[in-house]
Amino acid sequence: MAMIEVNGATFTYPGNKTPALRDVSFEVQVGTWLAIVGHNGSGKSTLARLIDGLLPLGTGTITVDGLPVTVANLTAIHQRVAFVFQNPDNQFVGTTVADDVAFGLENQRLDRNEMQARVNQALKEVNMLEFADREPAQLSGGQKQRVALAGALALHPQVLIVDEATAMLDPEGKDQIMKLLTRLHNEGKLTILSITHDTREAALADQMIMIDGGQLVANGDPKKLLADKKLMEDHQLTPTFLVALKDELASQGVTGLDDVTTEDEMVTWIWQKLNSTK
């Protein structure tokens, strides 16, 4: 079943002549991790905002869980879609960690006991329970993003949109968020949309779409798309380390790399080579 269906979505920012997004169509199945990639200003964030109804769609249709994204359905859409933004500071609404996680629950008018249980559970999930009473000024960027993720998870959403959530973090913070997303994905039901220009992050997804100049230029298996050197170059994306390494090895005349599609497989492959030459 398709969780998200986007059909001919077009959007122009007020005051602009050229649309930020032009005739984009794709589907995401329940439980899929979709990576939306593209360079800065390609329109990928605009697309994410349209899916959550944070911007009004120009023409075309978008449905989430069978519900069309329209003004009348906004409350229902916000209950199904949780959003984590890029800037760790500017999405921290609450005065303490627990308050921030509870913010969305207060909006849904949940009962105090239910809120407490969900706040604790969500904070446990992102490993921030012991920080519940801290103020945002006492947290690192990575910790703030984990709190933002807890705030999103506490809502029990069906779709989680992560818009460049690791772009402002140090490598360690980035790693923690990616591990969390992988775990959530492996648990099953959550549909994840991660917007990124980091191709390494995209490699973790099940499906990948590429946006350039507001248009959908590719939709498919990230392993295949990321290996397509011409496609990546055409749309100003840096190839992943794996692809770059394979490329370099191939240019040195090394063969037998065709079946290697992940970094783990590459490590095994290199080990085998090293052992066999001993």
Next chain:
Amino acid sequence: MMNSRVLFGSYVPMNAPLHRLDPRLKLVTCFWYVVLVFFARGPWTYLMLVAMLAGMIGLSKIALRLYWTGIKPLIWVIGLTVAIQILFSSGGHVYWHWGLMAITSAGIAQAFVILARFILIVLASTVLTATTPPLRLADAIESLMRPLKKLRVPVNQIAMMISIALRFIPTIMEEVSTIVKAQQARGVDFASGSLYTRVKRMVPIMVPLFIGAFRRAEDLAMAMEARGYDPDQERTRYRQLTWQRPDSIVLAVVVLVSALFFLVLAFT
């Protein structure tokens, strides 16, 4: 954290009896104390006020030295008011006069009254801010304002504004220091020059600060919307104030002491 402490009195984190009381009770009692200060007349009532204050300070378990830091920044205001009171009031025996100015016995007496009121009020409000974190105080204000909803006062929105303002004070302070450092790195000197040039040098701090604040506001609004915030909708509260037995006891004590105060006032 540090910054918010500097700005809002000086909350002293402790677990004293006064810290644990309901912030609404503390806020109302503080107001009520100020009212009593203005009713006080004659040595007995003032003595009672001092005793009440001593009781509050005792229950706060905070060192007297910290209360002194509460009064210190106000010493000029207090001094000036007292001086004006001494020099410009009339009545009673005249000790000295020059033009409009005169030192009289009534003036000195009045100055003492003003000095006493000032110190009592400042100390009482320091007890409040030292034992109550700003956030709890904001909760108390919201809770006490709730009846105003009937008069269509947007209490929820005001409470949200106060809590967001408290939340962003440290963030904005941090940004100010970043901007100041960035401008210093470009060779701006904030320490020297006349007052006018120094004020003029604040402009390159204010402009990026305001632009940054607007960008933040836009991001924050979108994040709040994404999490289902609707200003016109009723929301439930995660942080709740609970009235407990010690609160009732303290309230009873406050009522009794007030009754005694007015009795003494009536018979003197």
